[in-house]
Amino acid sequence: MKIDILTLFPNSFSYLDESILKRARQNGIIEINIIDIRSFSKDKHKKCDDYPFGGGAGMLMSVQPIYDAVKSVQTKNCKIIMPSPSGQLFNSEIATKLSKEEHIIFICGHYEGIDQRVNEIFDVQEISIGDYVLSGGELASMVIIDALARQIEGVISRESLEEESFVDGLEYPQYTRPQDFLGYKVPDVLVSGNHKEVAKWRKEQAGKKTKATRPDLIKTKER
Numbered sequence: 001m002k003i004d005i006l007t008l009f010p011n012s013f014s015y016l017d018e019s020i021l022k023r024a025r026q027n028g029i030i031e032i033n034i035i036d037i038r039s040f041s042k043d044k045h046k047k048c049d050d051y052p053f054g055g056g057a058g059m060l061m062s063v064q065p066i067y068d069a070v071k072s073v074q075t076k077n078c079k080i081i082m083p084s085p086s087g088q089l090f091n092s093e094i095a096t097k098l099s100k101e102e103h104i105i106f107i108c109g110h111y112e113g114i115d116q117r118v119n120e121i122f123d124v125q126e127i128s129i130g131d132y133v134l135s136g137g138e139l140a141s142m143v144i145i146d147a148l149a150r151q152i153e154g155v156i157s158r159e160s161l162e163e164e165s166f167v168d169g170l171e172y173p174q175y176t177r178p179q180d181f182l183g184y185k186v187p188d189v190l191v192s193g194n195h196k197e198v199a200k201w202r203k204e205q206a207g208k209k210t211k212a213t214r215p216d217l218i219k220t221k222e223r
């Protein structure tokens, strides 16, 4: 998969060069390019924002630099995502759908938003990562990229993916060595060697956790 991130803050993305995403990039499974929108500005001072028509607080990102930045990377089958608090709420299903795309372009907004004509010109999908307002789309893009990358074949093991939260409710608690830390012990069943009992315990624990913290997930599954 190819991912192009259009941003006014190209230094914000070091997380994409760590851990699982780093490996996926090194293995050629994902190609990520960070593109500085400012370099496309035709303004002599490379300005990329302006006051909103009709008045209002703050500045808006101008259409021209974004238009030219998108045009520079756009392909026939690309999907254009604009992280935005007014978008569709992101979840695991959307991540799975996006993981099947060939090419995704992220347009990161900043300031008070983006000139609406970007949405009128391009077929843009707005996605929100939660009901709160961030200062820009950079963090949200990274959240979406991390979540979708995990669903691409070869990025993490199939087994890990199947065990992850939201596939079957939330995840059960896990423990690693030492078996006793300051008197806090690993539950006996996990060291019993009885795989059937381990599976049963995990299912129960996952059920309890889901019921306690996200009962809405159970209702969704039963519907």
Ligand code: ADE
Pocket (backbone or CB within 6 Å): 083, 084, 085, 127, 128, 129, 130, 131, 132, 133, 134, 135, 136, 137, 140
């Ligand atoms: N940009 C600002 N806030 C956001 C949010 N909640 N989700 C996605 N993009 C955003």
